Amino acid sequence: MALSFDHVYLDVQRFRLGAYCSTSEKGEIATPFHSHNKGQFIYAEKGTLHIATADRQYFLPVDHFIWIPRGVTHRMWTNNASVRMFTIYFDNQHMEDDFYHATGVYMVNNLLHEMVRFVVNWEGHIGRNQYAAYQFLQGLKAILPGVSKTRQLPLLGFIKPRDERLLEVIGYMRKHLDEKLELGQVAGKFGFSTRSLSRSFNAEGTSFIEYLQALRIIQSMELLVEKDFSIGRIAAMVGYDSITAFSHTFMRFTGIRPSAYTKGL
Known part of the structure; x- marks a missing residue:
């Protein structure tokens, strides 16, 4: 069952180590401007999503993901009637690569697609005490810089005048x-x-x-x-x-x- 935006927001802000998984479905994607103290990975499983930051607007189609660095103020909405988005909020460990410090939309490759399919029904906080699940999510986070080298599309980060x-x-x-x-x-x-x-x-x-x-x-x-x-x-x-x-x-x-x-x- 998908949790409310307020519930997820508070839970994400509270945890220090680990990751937090959340699914947003039909009728639930319309947020105010906000930011997180965690890095945010969003995968479009069904439908499309708009994300606006202070100076750009991003469009997330099916089988793409967006990375939003911690502290970046943004809002999200959809124009589709049927939507399913899967989000992982990551702690701030091991984020030295430049990838983790810039907002961007990227195509999903086969490896990442299969990894997301494996975790897409997970909900809530995954801590270090859940060793196998925690390590799996850390592995998913670690491959994102490599996946991001896939060609970015012209419409996936256009201006917000x-x-x-x-x-x-x-x-x-x-x-x-x-x-x-x-x-x-x-x-x-x-x-x-x-x-x-x-x-x-x-x-x-x-x-x-x-x-x-x-x-x-x-x-x-x-x-x-x-x-x-x-x-x-x-x-x-x-x-x-x-x-x-x-x-x-x-x-x-x-x-x-x-x-x-x-x-x-």
Whole structure:
């Protein structure tokens, strides 16, 4: 049985050594901004998850994991009706590698996938007195830096703009992904010139087109998880005129075709 956010938060803050396992399921993933005094590993078993920190927003699809270092303030939410996320909070022992000090989303390899499957139903604190379980989790933690060298995807850590006007623009883009959105048209709606809006995106390390494509692919992944619509219908719902164009863009952002992604769900 999954525990409440408040219950888990207090339990995690209290323990000093060991690890703490927790499962979040349908209807339970919507947290306020918070931080932990432990490193946090989250694996997406079913559904997708959004994670926001002070300056970036991350998207966690199925069979990926996110590492959130201790002390990093973040909040989480999902747009999917059916979700299952498995989390391990680790003590602060043996975290010298740079991996443990940066937030990141990574693809799960076969070894990590099997290790997570073995522990996915564990709940609560695992201390040193539970020798076998404790050592297994320490081994899982130890392989994460190596697993993280798997290719990171472009949409798995995109900007969270500080410019309030740009946030309004992005909010509009999110609500109108099924439409043909062009830089000049969107700029005019919010009082930007085409050049100034382009510069605003460039100042955040991206472009209007790149950000728009990322939003479209993220929403398509959320829709594909629900399995309510065909790939062609979803392509149209996120603004693509053809399945081919959608498939090429999906491949560029995720490394796989939409059809392959749905087979793995």
